[in-house]
Amino acid sequence: MSTGLRELVRFHLTGDGGGDDRREESGLRSALLAPYRDLSVLRYDFPLVLVERDDDGAIVRSLSSVVDGVLREIAPTGAEGERLRSHYLRLETAMRVLLSEGVEATLSELWGLAERKLLSESDETSAELLRDSLSRPGGAPRVDGEVIDCDDDTPARVFEHAWRAVQQERSRIALAEIDELLLKLSGILEADFQKSAEARDPKSLAGSMGDHVGDTFDFEAMSRVLRTVSSESSLSGSRRERIRSAISVLESQRFFEPAAEPVRDPGRAAAHSFVFDSCTRAWEIFRERIPEMVELVKAIGIAELELDNRYRESEHDALFDRFDETSLAPEDLALFPSYLVRLHDKDCEGSEKARCIEALSSGLPLKILVQMSDILGGPALANGQFTLGARGLQLAGMAVGMNGSFVLQSASSNLYQVRDRILRGLSYEGPALFSIFTGSVENAPGLPPYLEAASAMQSRAFPAFAYDPAAGPDWAARLDVAGNPQAEVDWPVHSFSYEDADLQRVSEEVAFTFVDFAASDKRYARHFAPVPPGDWNESLIPASEYLELADAEALDKVPYVSMVNGDDVLQKLVVDQQLIRAARRCSEMWRALQELGGIHNSHALNLLERERDVWEREKERELEELRERAVPAPASVAIQPADAIPAPAVEPEPEERSADEPYIETPRCTTCDECTELNGRMFAYDENKQAHIVDPSAGTYRELVEAAEACQVCIIHPGKPRNSDEPGLDELIRRAEPFN
Numbered sequence: 001m002s003t004g005l006r007e008l009v010r011f012h013l014t015g016d017g018g019g020d021d022r023r024e025e026s027g028l029r030s031a032l033l034a035p036y037r038d039l040s041v042l043r044y045d046f047p048l049v050l051v052e053r054d055d056d057g058a059i060v061r062s063l064s065s066v067v068d069g070v071l072r073e074i075a076p077t078g079a080e081g082e083r084l085r086s087h088y089l090r091l092e093t094a095m096r097v098l099l100s101e102g103v104e105a106t107l108s109e110l111w112g113l114a115e116r117k118l119l120s121e122s123d124e125t126s127a128e129l130l131r132d133s134l135s136r137p138g139g140a141p142r143v144d145g146e147v148i149d150c151d152d153d154t155p156a157r158v159f160e161h162a163w164r165a166v167q168q169e170r171s172r173i174a175l176a177e178i179d180e181l182l183l184k185l186s187g188i189l190e191a192d193f194q195k196s197a198e199a200r201d202p203k204s205l206a207g208s209m210g211d212h213v214g215d216t217f218d219f220e221a222m223s224r225v226l227r228t229v230s231s232e233s234s235l236s237g238s239r240r241e242r243i244r245s246a247i248s249v250l251e252s253q254r255f256f257e258p259a260a261e262p263v264r265d266p267g268r269a270a271a272h273s274f275v276f277d278s279c280t281r282a283w284e285i286f287r288e289r290i291p292e293m294v295e296l297v298k299a300i301g302i303a304e305l306e307l308d309n310r311y312r313e314s315e316h317d318a319l320f321d322r323f324d325e326t327s328l329a330p331e332d333l334a335l336f337p338s339y340l341v342r343l344h345d346k347d348c349e350g351s352e353k354a355r356c357i358e359a360l361s362s363g364l365p366l367k368i369l370v371q372m373s374d375i376l377g378g379p380a381l382a383n384g385q386f387t388l389g390a391r392g393l394q395l396a397g398m399a400v401g402m403n404g405s406f407v408l409q410s411a412s413s414n415l416y417q418v419r420d421r422i423l424r425g426l427s428y429e430g431p432a433l434f435s436i437f438t439g440s441v442e443n444a445p446g447l448p449p450y451l452e453a454a455s456a457m458q459s460r461a462f463p464a465f466a467y468d469p470a471a472g473p474d475w476a477a478r479l480d481v482a483g484n485p486q487a488e489v490d491w492p493v494h495s496f497s498y499e500d501a502d503l504q505r506v507s508e509e510v511a512f513t514f515v516d517f518a519a520s521d522k523r524y525a526r527h528f529a530p531v532p533p534g535d536w537n538e539s540l541i542p543a544s545e546y547l548e549l550a551d552a553e554a555l556d557k558v559p560y561v562s563m564v565n566g567d568d569v570l571q572k573l574v575v576d577q578q579l580i581r582a583a584r585r586c587s588e589m590w591r592a593l594q595e596l597g598g599i600h601n602s603h604a605l606n607l608l609e610r611e612r613d614v615w616e617r618e619k620e621r622e623l624e625e626l627r628e629r630a631v632p633a634p635a636s637v638a639i640q641p642a643d644a645i646p647a648p649a650v651e652p653e654p655e656e657r658s659a660d661e662p663y664i665e666t667p668r669c670t671t672c673d674e675c676t677e678l679n680g681r682m683f684a685y686d687e688n689k690q691a692h693i694v695d696p697s698a699g700t701y702r703e704l705v706e707a708a709e710a711c712q713v714c715i716i717h718p719g720k721p722r723n724s725d726e727p728g729l730d731e732l733i734r735r736a737e738p739f740n
Contacts, residue, residue, distance in 0.1 A: 008574045011529045012558050015576040027446055027566025030516045032494055033455070034564045039448055040096040043089075043710045045416040045672070046450060047099050048154075049107050050161040051145040059165045060158060060419050064710075065677055066107070066141050067092045073138045079727050082702070087133040094118050099149045108144045150450035152373065154412050155436040156342050159369045159422065160275060163340045166426045167274070171256040174335060178250050181303040185247050188306070192235045238313065243306055249299035254292070255336055275340045278347070280355045282339045282366060290325045297332045298323050330363075334429045338365035345372040348395055357398060360405045360431045367425070367432045370395060373440040375462050376521055399433040400467045400479075406432035407467040410483070411453035412439070414464055417672065418483060421466050428470060437462045444520045452520065458485055458492050459517035460590040465597065481597030482689070485670045485713065488599060490587050491544050493668075495714050496562070497738065498570050501533075511544035514586040515561050515575050528573040531560060536572060543575050547583055658719075659740070662704050665715035666692045675707040675716060683707065697722065705732050708739040 010016065036042065049061045067088055075081040075088075094114035098105075105113065115134055119127050133139070148157055235243075257271035272289065276282040298320055305311040341356075348356060348370060359366045399405040406428040410418050415436070425432040439452030447455075456462035464483045471477045486492040491511040500506050518524045531540065539558055546559035559580060560572040595601050664675075664683075669690035675683040676691060681698035683691050696704070701721035708716040718736040721729055 008529055008531060008535065009558055012574050012576055015527065015578055028563050028571070029447060029520055030455070030512070031496060031498070031562035031564050031570060032510055032512055032516070033447070033451055033520075034568055036448075036451055039450060040100045041093060043092070043674075043706075044450075044712065045413070046150045047096065047147050048149075048158065048416060049143065049145050049147050050157065051107075051143040053165060054143050058419070059162050059423065060416065061143060062416055063092060063095060063107075063147065064674075066143065068677060070139060070141060074136050077700070082727050083129070084133050084136070085702075087130055088139075090118060090130075091115065091134065095147070099147065105147060106144055107141055107147050110147050111141065150412055150448070150453065152371070152438050152449065154415065155369060155371050155434075155438060158415050159342070159367075159426075159434060160340060162419075162422050163275075163338070163367060163426050166423065167337045170337060174256045175258060177300075178253070178256070181300065181307070182247060182250050184307050185243050185250075185303055188235070189240070189243060189247075192240065239306070239311070242302060242311070246299040246303045246306070249295050250303070253296050255296065272337075274337045275342070277342055279341050279343065279352055279359055279366070279368060282341045283355055283359055286339060286364060286366075290328075293328065293332075293336060294323065294325055297328060297335070330429065333365060336365070338367050338426070341366060341368045343368065343370045345370060345374070353395065356395060356433075360399050360433060361402050363404055363430050365429065365431065367434070369434045369436065372435065372437045372462075374443060375437055375456060376443070376518060376524070396433060396435045399431075404430050404469055405467075406430065406469060407435070407465075408433070409435040409462070409466075410464040411437045411457045411462055413450045413453040414457060414483070418464070418466070421468075424468065425466075428468070430469070443523060445522060447520050455512070455517045455520060458512045459514045460484075460491065460586055461514050461517050463590055463593055465593060475596060476598055479597050481593055481599065483671075486668055487594070487597075488667075490547075490590065492713075510562060511542065513544050513547065513561075514583040515543045515559075515579055518579060518582070519561050519563060519573065524579070527576045527579040528561070529576075531572040531574055540572060540574075543580070543583065546580065547587065660720040662693055662696050662719035663717050664692050665717075666690045668713055668715045670713055672712050674710040674712070678707050678710070679703050701726050701729065701732055701736075705736045705739075708736065714739065 039046075043064045045062050045064075047063045049063060049066060051059060051061055053059055054061070071085055071088055075084040091111070091114050094117050095110050098110060098113055098117070103110065103113065118130055122130055146157070146161075148154055252268070254269055254272045276285070302311065302316075302320065305316060341359075343352075343356075356368055359368065396407055396409050399407045406425040408418065408421050408425050415422070422434070425434060437453055437456050439447075439449040439456070441447075441449065444452045457464055463481065465479060465481045466483070467479050469478060481487055491513045493509050493511045495507060496510040497505060497507045519528060539556060540560050541557050543559040543561050546554060546557055549557065559575045561575060563571045563573055565571060591600070598604075666686065667690065671685070671689050671691070676685065679699040682693060682695055682703060684694045685691055696719075701718065701723065704716070704718035708714070708718050717740050719740065721732065726732075
């Protein structure tokens with residue numbers, strides 16, 4: 001063992017002599033993140049467009065899906081369609097670049113800015129072709145809304161937008177009911193008024209006829225005639241007052257505000273706000289508004305009884321006199337808007353944390369968003385006891401344990417994928433907790449927040465899960481961990497290709513572990529030490545393999561992670577034992593979550609093993625009985641010639657997939673929707689919601705290549721083109737090489 005390697009072994013065991021924190025200058029990052037230095041040139045989930053509910057009921061769309069929708073409408077097959085696709089994809093890239101430069105705009109504004117940018121950068125001929133493509137009928141998006149990238153503000157903006165969409169629908173239903181009650185109650189009072197002496201007064205009669213009548217009509221005479229008719233009111237004084245009181249409460253309520261009021265009554269108080277930055281404050285405001293809620297529920301109940309002519313004073317007066325907050329049923333609370341609370345992990349301490357727990361256990365409609373920018377905490381890793389977002393994870397764990405709260409944990413990079421779950425949680429009648437990791441530029445300099453958030457999910461440091469009490473009666477129905485990448489395994493595995501010292505291409509499968517995630521954090525630099533290429537040998541093994549070894553097997557091995565510097569030069573960094581212990585703890589926590597989600601469940605596996613033993617014993621008993629009952633063989637047996645004895649059946653060799661045929665590594669699919677949105681006839685999901693190619697002839701070779709390039713886990717292999725006449729094949733074949 002060389003002196004240098006001996007020092008690295010000592011570092012691995014003791015942690016003495018680790019690296020420094022000059023990560024920002026070196027640009028060091030996990031080797032698997034090397035292809036993603038410039039996200040503006042990649043097609044992925046972000047940026048997002050916060051749209052009003054479209055035809056599909058969506059409230060958020062990815063920019064790529066919007067552009068793809070336009071192209072499906074206007075781009076024909078053939079050369080003209082390829083030109084349109086090329087121009088619109090350039091337009092999409094220009095919009096991504098503008099956002100990365102800090103531009104804030106709606107989709108329509110950003111679309112126009114990108115068009116002008118492309119035209120200004122093109123020569124006259126190119127500009128004319130571009131202008132022709134971008135001005136096609138139907139060439140503009142059918143939706144609009146604010147466009148956002150993945151950063152620290154993204155969760156708050158997405159959740160507030162989604163929450164408002166849910167509340168608008170709830171307000172629309174509530175206002176329709178209130179308006180109908182007001183109209184009918186006013187009709188009762190109006191009908192009663194028409195029977196009164198006041199309604200038959202000459203001035204009232206003249207006012208009811210309008211100014212156009214003038215002096216042509218004798219209202220005095222008409223009043224005298226009408227006075228001869230019975231003017232007995234059909235309403236008692238108490239009923240009239242009760243209806244007026246109900247109308248007053250319905251008209252003055254502040255929980256639901258019409259979407260657009262042509263002229264706002266200056267004397268009317270502003271509608272209530274339901275968005276807060278403190279759980280304590282939201283709780284206090286909720287308690288303050290309970291009397292108003294009680295009065296509104298009472299008014300609605302009285303109005304419904306009056307309209308059905310079922311109000312009985314002897315029975316209902318006492319009932320409504322006793323009506324208070326204890327009388328509010330869950331369906332009554334479901335009528336009102338929920339409260340959105342936006343918190344950061346540092347806010348979940350002391351009394352605020354206690355208030356959050358109290359709110360989640362109360363069953364009240366509070367929707368709590370907790371954003372976490374740091375899940376590792378400080379580098380005090382004694383015995384692997386890193387924080388792992390302790391505040392947020394503890395809160396999420398307690399919320400799940402309460403059984404009655406909707407809980408969603410995810411990374412900000414995954415918000416588009418869990419958009420339906422977000423809406424389900426915000427629509428849930430009880431409390432809901434959303435724990436979202438956003439990453440921190442300060443802790444991981446040079447790494448975009450999107451990549452840091454995605455790395456946290458990939459490494460199991462911050463796994464995604466959803467707990468929905470309304471989904472069913474048991475854990476199998478309520479808890480879902482399937483949204484995690486390659487949820488069946490300990491660590492996700494990805495293909496990694498690089499060029500070795502002999503300029504030869506090398507491809508290998510690399511697991512992304514907790515160690516890889518921690519390696520991007522500058523605070524943990526001292527837990528890694530670089531290995532000079534001259535000391536690379538068989539004693540060095542990937543950290544993912546080392547984590548699987550027993551202590552005795554690991555004695556002569558040293559774990560490392562693959563990193564690249566700012567020039568994309570491959571480097572190996574030895575990992576110390578403290579971080580290895582932390583990775584093992586992370587793996588244990590992930591396996592516990594897998595079990596709860598029904599993956600590798602020990603109870604199910606033990607039951608299966610017991611049933612297998614019972615089956616084998618029963619089978620052996622049946623065979624033994626058959627042997628005991630068997631008739632002895634005859635003394636002489638006719639010997640058949642050798643050529644008459646049939647040869648044993650030979651299992652056919654499995655048919656190998658042709659290298660020319662396109663295919664998808666379906667078990668590794670993360671259900672990102674990229675390929676199915678690109679061409680739903682070529683790509684489809686199986687019963688496990690994982691993609692496969694159903695008909696390679698249902699689209700173009702370009703679509704296969706673009707799907708492979710867009711795939712986040714690089715599992716789509718385009719093969720060779722089927723149509724030799726397809727335009728641009730030389731370029732497409734060259735682009736397909738890395739994926740075949």
